[in-house]
Amino acid sequence: MTFGVRPKREPHANGVVWPDTGTDVPVAIRDIFGGRPFAAHIPTVGYDYDMHRGVDIPLVVGDTYLSPVTGRINRLNRSHFPFTTTRYQSYWQATASGFGGSWVHAAPGLTLTGTRGGTNSFPTTENFQAHRQGIDMTAGQWEFRVKMTDAQGAINGAFGIGVADTLTSQYAVMEWDGTNVRCMGSSSSGALANHNTTAAVTSGHRWLRVRSNGTTLQLATSSDGDAWTNKFTETNPTWTNGDAPSWRATLYYRSKDTHGTPDVINIVSAGWYDSNGIGRFGNWFSVARAADKFAALHFDDLLVEQGDIVAAGQAVGTVGLTGFDDRSGPVLSAHVHIEWTPNANSSYANDDAQNPLKAGIMPRTNVSNNVSVVRTTANDPDGLDSYKLVVTCTRQAQDFDMNEFSLTGNTNTRSFNWDTRANLNADNDIPKNAGIYIVASSFDEDSASYVVTIYFNKATVGNTFVSAFVKDCNGVTLWSE
Numbered sequence: 001m002t003f004g005v006r007p008k009r010e011p012h013a014n015g016v017v018w019p020d021t022g023t024d025v026p027v028a029i030r031d032i033f034g035g036r037p038f039a040a041h042i043p044t045v046g047y048d049y050d051m052h053r054g055v056d057i058p059l060v061v062g063d064t065y066l067s068p069v070t071g072r073i074n075r076l077n078r079s080h081f082p083f084t085t086t087r088y089q090s091y092w093q094a095t096a097s098g099f100g101g102s103w104v105h106a107a108p109g110l111t112l113t114g115t116r117g118g119t120n121s122f123p124t125t126e127n128f129q130a131h132r133q134g135i136d137m138t139a140g141q142w143e144f145r146v147k148m149t150d151a152q153g154a155i156n157g158a159f160g161i162g163v164a165d166t167l168t169s170q171y172a173v174m175e176w177d178g179t180n181v182r183c184m185g186s187s188s189s190g191a192l193a194n195h196n197t198t199a200a201v202t203s204g205h206r207w208l209r210v211r212s213n214g215t216t217l218q219l220a221t222s223s224d225g226d227a228w229t230n231k232f233t234e235t236n237p238t239w240t241n242g243d244a245p246s247w248r249a250t251l252y253y254r255s256k257d258t259h260g261t262p263d264v265i266n267i268v269s270a271g272w273y274d275s276n277g278i279g280r281f282g283n284w285f286s287v288a289r290a291a292d293k294f295a296a297l298h299f300d301d302l303l304v305e306q307g308d309i310v311a312a313g314q315a316v317g318t319v320g321l322t323g324f325d326d327r328s329g330p331v332l333s334a335h336v337h338i339e340w341t342p343n344a345n346s347s348y349a350n351d352d353a354q355n356p357l358k359a360g361i362m363p364r365t366n367v368s369n370n371v372s373v374v375r376t377t378a379n380d381p382d383g384l385d386s387y388k389l390v391v392t393c394t395r396q397a398q399d400f401d402m403n404e405f406s407l408t409g410n411t412n413t414r415s416f417n418w419d420t421r422a423n424l425n426a427d428n429d430i431p432k433n434a435g436i437y438i439v440a441s442s443f444d445e446d447s448a449s450y451v452v453t454i455y456f457n458k459a460t461v462g463n464t465f466v467s468a469f470v471k472d473c474n475g476v477t478l479w480s481e
Contacts, residue, residue: 059335060334061318061334066314067312070309070311070312073285073307078302086105088105092251106266108149110251110267114263122171127250127252128252134248136243142211144209145271146251158176158182158254159175163210183219188240192217194219205221205223216233218233281323292341292342292343294340295339298331300317300322370393371392373391374390380432380455387455388455389454389456391453394449403473404416406469407465409458409460409462409463409466435457441453468481
């Protein structure tokens with residue numbers, strides 16, 4: 001989980017949003033981003049740098065996002081907290097308060113001041129728990145991670161993170177005191193194997209993580225939130241009541257009996273995902289109507305709640321960098337990812353999503369002369385001899401919908417279509433399939449173009465090049481050779 005701290009750029013006022021009635025005349029795609037000039041937006045379709053189907057619009061952290069339609073917030077995930085304002089604290093609550101400590105917002109994030117009078121075991125007399133949304137512990141992967149400030153020094157007490165169900169006294173937590181980290185936990189079958197075991201803190205590590213990969217429980221630390229050092233690993237515990245909403249992400253402070261002066265712990269961010277909350281996409285929501293729905297992902301904050309009725313043009317979130325998992329990694333460029341599904345009653349899944357820039361969905365100007373391609377021969381990232389197409393889409397009007405790519409050799413043709421998903425890997429996080437390897441570039445709100453590199457394995461298509469083309473969502477040829 002990476003949260004950016006960039007100057008907030010105030011959005012322009014008003015702006016008519018994508019029409020609900022069919023009679024409105026929208027100004028541009030930009031209207032769902034607070035009316036900011038389109039020069040700040042490059043939407044891209046398909047396996048973009050986010051590696052998920054849909055459209056990415058690069059923006060600036062803090063930009064306001066407006067709902068594209070009038071409808072009901074039918075799904076919502078709020079599990080990532082940068083703690084940059086007191087608003088984020090409102091999603092957490094202190095439990096069993098009374099040890100004299102305090103949780104306050106103070107730059108650069110959440111500050112915990114802990115005093116003497118705590119306990120030597122968990123649960124402590126003072127926990128800070130996310131209260132709007134629980135964690136499902138029963139299936140697949142789940143993870144909770146926290147970032148302290150880089151300058152955070154050793155403390156006399158212990159700062160802890162983890163997951164806990166206070167109704168059944170089950171928990172899995174990791175403590176940090178700047179010198180050692182400790183594993184503690186209790187499941188339905190008893191204490192965790194590493195309960196009360198300590199390990200030395202790795203120098204410079206200020207990230208803490210408690211997670212399950214589906215088969216093992218892992219407690220780890222990191223210096224950057226990307227490369228992790230496992231401190232404790234054991235076979236997945238058996239949790240009872242694992243799918244109950246009483247399982248909560250928990251921060252806590254545990255003092256030591258000999259500690260007489262306050263400890264101060266500065267927390268920059270905290271966040272989690274589980275198999276049901278789809279938290280790997282950060283803070284997100286979907287707006288449902290009778291025949292379709294829009295999902296928007298990676299928000300810094302959401303200004304709505306599940307069940308709310310929102311109007312087209314209503315501010316519903318602020319742009320961020322939220323979302324992470326072990327395969328895609330953290331979100332590195334501030335953007336909103338948009339997906340459109342023609343059936344509001346279907347459950348959320350990447351495969352349900354369609355390209356919202358295809359004809360008739362969102363307003364745009366169709367342009368067919370803004371794509372250039374350089375074809376060479378090179379090894380793909382796996383080291384396989386391939387034809388290499390470097391495809392550049394230059395900013396022009398509102399059309400950035402490269403969609404279908406194809407290359408024919410003397411023995412075979414390989415092609416893929418981002419909109420229909422033809423010949424793409426069924427796993428959205430794997431950018432290669434049957435002789436094609438896709439490498440997308442990063443971009444931001446100042447980029448003049450977007451580049452995607454595609455490798456066609458010669459062992460699949462043949463050693464002699466015959467032809468190739470790139471088409472948009474309307475089937476218009478953007479380039480051919």
